[in-house]
Amino acid sequence: MTVDHFDAVVTGVGLVTPAGIGVADNIDRVWSGVSTAARTPALAGLPVDFSCAVTDFDPLRDLGRRRAARVDRVSQLGMAAARGAVADAGLDHRTWDGARVAVVVGTSFGGVASLEREHDTYREHGHDLVSPLLMVTAPVNMTAGYIAMDLGALGPNQVVSTACASGATAIGYARLLLRTGACDIAIAGGSEAALTPTGAASLAKMGALSGRRDDPARASRPFDADRDGFVAGEGAGMLVLERVEDARSRGARVRARISGFGASADGHHPSAPDPTGSGAERAIRAALDDGGVSPAEVDHVNAHGTSTPLNDVTEAGLINRVYGDRPAVTSTKGVIGHLIGAAGAVETAYTVLAVETGLVPPTANLENVDPEVDVDVVAKEQRKVRIEAAVSHSFGFGGQNAAVLVTSP
Amino acid sequence: MSKTQDLFFDIFSTTAGIPLEELTPDATLESLEVDSLLLIELTVAVQKRVGVVIEEADLAPEATLGEIVTLLDKQLQEA
Numbered sequence: 466m467t468v469d470h471f472d473a474v475v476t477g478v479g480l481v482t483p484a485g486i487g488v489a490d491n492i493d494r495v496w497s498g499v500s501t502a503a504r505t506p507a508l509a510g511l512p513v514d515f516s517c518a519v520t521d522f523d524p525l526r527d528l529g530r531r532r533a534a535r536v537d538r539v540s541q542l543g544m545a546a547a548r549g550a551v552a553d554a555g556l557d558h559r560t561w562d563g564a565r566v567a568v569v570v571g572t573s574f575g576g577v578a579s580l581e582r583e584h585d586t587y588r589e590h591g592h593d594l595v596s597p598l599l600m601v602t603a604p605v606n607m608t609a610g611y612i613a614m615d616l617g618a619l620g621p622n623q624v625v626s627t628a629c630a631s632g633a634t635a636i637g638y639a640r641l642l643l644r645t646g647a648c649d650i651a652i653a654g655g656s657e658a659a660l661t662p663t664g665a666a667s668l669a670k671m672g673a674l675s676g677r678r679d680d681p682a683r684a685s686r687p688f689d690a691d692r693d694g695f696v697a698g699e700g701a702g703m704l705v706l707e708r709v710e711d712a713r714s715r716g717a718r719v720r721a722r723i724s725g726f727g728a729s730a731d732g733h734h735p736s737a738p739d740p741t742g743s744g745a746e747r748a749i750r751a752a753l754d755d756g757g758v759s760p761a762e763v764d765h766v767n768a769h770g771t772s773t774p775l776n777d778v779t780e781a782g783l784i785n786r787v788y789g790d791r792p793a794v795t796s797t798k799g800v801i802g803h804l805i806g807a808a809g810a811v812e813t814a815y816t817v818l819a820v821e822t823g824l825v826p827p828t829a830n831l832e833n834v835d836p837e838v839d840v841d842v843v844a845k846e847q848r849k850v851r852i853e854a855a856v857s858h859s860f861g862f863g864g865q866n867a868a869v870l871v872t873s874p
Numbered sequence: 875m876s877k878t879q880d881l882f883f884d885i886f887s888t889t890a891g892i893p894l895e896e897l898t899p900d901a902t903l904e905s906l907e908v909d910s911l912l913l914i915e916l917t918v919a920v921q922k923r924v925g926v927v928i929e930e931a932d933l934a935p936e937a938t939l940g941e942i943v944t945l946l947d948k949q950l951q952e953a
Contacts, residue, residue, distance in 0.1 A: 525891070530891035530892060530893060531891050531892065532891075533891060534888075534889070534890060534891020535889070535890075535891060535912070535915065590922070593918075593921065594918055594921060594922050595918075596915060596918055597911060597914040597915055597918065598911060598915055601911065
């Protein structure tokens with residue numbers, strides 16, 4: 466079935482990531498290819514005691530005490546990124562028609578740290594001291610709710626959860642809301658703050674994490690022959706999306722366009738990718754079809770590129786099969802690690818910035834490309850590429866896949 | 875300022891996210907925009923910190939922080 470083409474334009478980008486707060490800090494760090502992985506005090510004593518944490522974010526300072534108190538970190542990060550995106554778009558939430566502003570947030574674990582803390586309280590002190598706020602801090606929906614409260618964004622307000630594809634899925638669905646006329650402005654992205662000892666212990670136990678304890682900064686090395694797993698991260702990324710004509714009529718700067726979205730399920734295994742890559746391929750081809758772009762027209766791919774042995778070789782084969790050897794491929798997880806539910810949003814934001822600047826960030830720590838990886842991975846330093854079309858890949862546990870097609874304005 | 879006031883203001887500030895310097899004994903819960911959820915959270919926070927239970931019924935919207943400190947002081951002495 467074919468439908469009319471639709472572009473949502475990206476007029477704002479908000480980033481609160483291990484690489485920094487805001488577009489400029491993220492470009493400085495990510496485009497220089499320097500990893501942010503470091504030992505994390507909260508994970509001390511665990512088999513994997515390092516991560517990519519957001520270290521220069523002070524919620525009380527950055528959001529104000531009234532907004533930040535009694536709110537889980539996942540929502541604090543999400544609110545800060547949403548504020549950043551709205552400011553970047555040159556919009557003023559005090560004067561907009563809030564009923565026409567949608568919020569779509571992707572997250573996988575929601576306020577899991579609050580849940581774990583209150584569980585500890587229950588075990589140690591009994592039910593009497595369990596916080597009544599748990600029911601408004603832990604649930605996954607709350608980040609979108611808090612953004613609505615903070616910014617008076619009173620249109621459709623949703624959270625989508627597709628594991629590591631959540632942030633990309635949120636952007637895809639926000640574009641649909643614009644397309645159907647359900648809103649005029651969409652704040653869309655992802656947030657994750659799940660660097661808890663329990664989560665890290667489980668990920669380490671399942672063999673998903675790099676065990677490079679002696680050298681965390683070299684642990685996340687997508688497509689490298691010596692990769693041994695991903696580095697868990699936290700953070701948030703939000704985009705402001707609008708219809709082309711609305712952005713034009715208010716004279717907004719357009720960073721790039723979201724021109725297509727595709728989603729699929731592997732239906733194969735709880736954590737391992739389908740070795741044939743057929744599920745992921747369907748998501749990518751759906752995104753290209755949606756945007757009317759042929760695979761050969763894609764200049765740049767921001768790969769899922771987790772740095773796990775299995776993902777990277779499967780994904781490289783997929784890239785080669787779908788696009789050929791033409792696109793400049795990168796995985797920004799080398800710098801910021803794997804932001805789980807926020808990954809797809811932050812990486813789509815980086816794809817937007819790559820399209821806008823014509824610069825593809827390098828894949829950090831890529832020293833010896835795995836011989837089984839037969840694609841053009843950008844290593845060592847950023848590369849100048851004229852980008853008309855780029856795709857951001859996101860593949861989640863549970864076999865949930867998403868692809869976002871980004872084109873030049 | 876009494877020790878109990880220091881203690882309660884500290885608990886209140888941390889729980890409500892309102893800076894200490896904005897808290898005065900004559901401020902009412904209503905004027906500080908304390909909602910029902912925050913009220914329960916406050917009673918839990920006090921119980922957690924000093925082991926004393928303040929009943930929600932004693933925390934009417936028009937109650938001042940000073941009155942709550944007096945109440946808490948009394949309960950601490952009885953405990």
